[in-house]
Amino acid sequence: MMFIRTAILGGALSLVLATAAAAAAPQRVKITGEVIDSWCYLTEIMYPEGSAHHQCAIWCAAGGIPVGILADDGQVYLVLKFEGDDTSNANPGLLEIQSHKVSVEGDVYERDGIKYLLVDKVLGDRGIVNLTHDDYGIQPFGE
Amino acid sequence: MTRLIFAALFGGLLLFGGTARAASSWGLPGEEIVRFDAKVVDLLCELTGDCPDRCGGGKRQLGLLTDEGTLIPAVKNKVAFAGAADELIDFCGKRVTADGLFTTNRGHKLFVLQFLREAPDGKWRGANRFSPKWAERNGLDAKDPKVKQWFRNDPRVKALIEKQGKLGLGPEADRKYMESQ
Numbered sequence A: 001m002m003f004i005r006t007a008i009l010g011g012a013l014s015l016v017l018a019t020a021a022a023a024a025a026p027q028r029v030k031i032t033g034e035v036i037d038s039w040c041y042l043t044e045i046m047y048p049e050g051s052a053h054h055q056c057a058i059w060c061a062a063g064g065i066p067v068g069i070l071a072d073d074g075q076v077y078l079v080l081k082f083e084g085d086d087t088s089n090a091n092p093g094l095l096e097i098q099s100h101k102v103s104v105e106g107d108v109y110e111r112d113g114i115k116y117l118l119v120d121k122v123l124g125d126r127g128i129v130n131l132t133h134d135d136y137g138i139q140p141f142g143e
Numbered sequence B: 001m002t003r004l005i006f007a008a009l010f011g012g013l014l015l016f017g018g019t020a021r022a023a024s025s026w027g028l029p030g031e032e033i034v035r036f037d038a039k040v041v042d043l044l045c046e047l048t049g050d051c052p053d054r055c056g057g058g059k060r061q062l063g064l065l066t067d068e069g070t071l072i073p074a075v076k077n078k079v080a081f082a083g084a085a086d087e088l089i090d091f092c093g094k095r096v097t098a099d100g101l102f103t104t105n106r107g108h109k110l111f112v113l114q115f116l117r118e119a120p121d122g123k124w125r126g127a128n129r130f131s132p133k134w135a136e137r138n139g140l141d142a143k144d145p146k147v148k149q150w151f152r153n154d155p156r157v158k159a160l161i162e163k164q165g166k167l168g169l170g171p172e173a174d175r176k177y178m179e180s181q
Helices: A002-022 A038-043 A051-062 A092-096 B002-016 B043-048 B085-091 B130-137 B155-164 B171-180
Strands: A027-037 A067-071 A076-082 A101-111 A114-125 B031-042 B062-065 B071-076 B095-105 B108-118
Touching: A027 A038, A027 A051, A027 A076, A027 A114, A038 A051, A038 A067, A038 A076, A038 B071, A038 B095, A038 B108, A051 A092, A051 B155, A076 A092, A076 B043, A092 B155, A101 B043, A114 B043, B031 B043, B043 B062, B043 B071, B062 B085, B071 B085, B085 B108, B085 B130
Parallel strands: A076 A114, B071 B108
Antiparallel strands: A027 A067, A027 A101, A067 A076, A101 A114, B031 B062, B031 B095, B062 B071, B095 B108
């Protein structure tokens, strides 16, 4: 009987520890940067920033490619939650602000070299300030 | 560069839309052709413990959790401008064999899903389910010509581009830019 009780308690403790490990503590952050399409930016298959890439960024966000924020320090965050909405596959709010320069507050979880951002609040939205189309045209097809 | 873009955007459709069952190069930076077994997981659930039924039913980004505990975000499928969530959602919580590409660049390692099957010996399928699902959501037959150019025909995308312009600076900025070209 004692053995069974110990085994159950041990199992429960392992479960708690495993859950805690899976849900590691996040880091609270305020980030300023450009809302980007993570695929085009991280693979550099085309010019991926600002007004030149705006249309493509909308296509990719609508297609369910993870939306990212390219922070002013060059760090890329993949957005998994936006203003309380846990939709990260073609989130309508994120579609609206593609290519915008925003300041956000939220939690960052880092795992295996990727920073995942859960945005609680947009603190500021300056719209598109990275005017790149004169140099790079409209990506990727020129129209 | 243009060739690289087309390979990355459309290569899968043109070359591997048929019955092939092995990933092929798209010429991506730091590219590795890989096949591995992993569990399909909801990324948000895996990170935070917030775990709705069925990985959120398709509204969340999904990833692959390897036996070693590495969490891999699956960001791309074989359809132009589309991600992998619509491909993986049918396998939520299941173990799959994923066939595709790792690309490592700018300090990030991402995964492109080209084929998958339920492990260990399920039937292979191409990672192009986004297209028929998009067609269904939009009341079209899967063979409708609009499906291949879904990104130009998606009502939500069209409404946004009409409002914001292709440059995101408004329709007038688009007009001036086009005139200048």
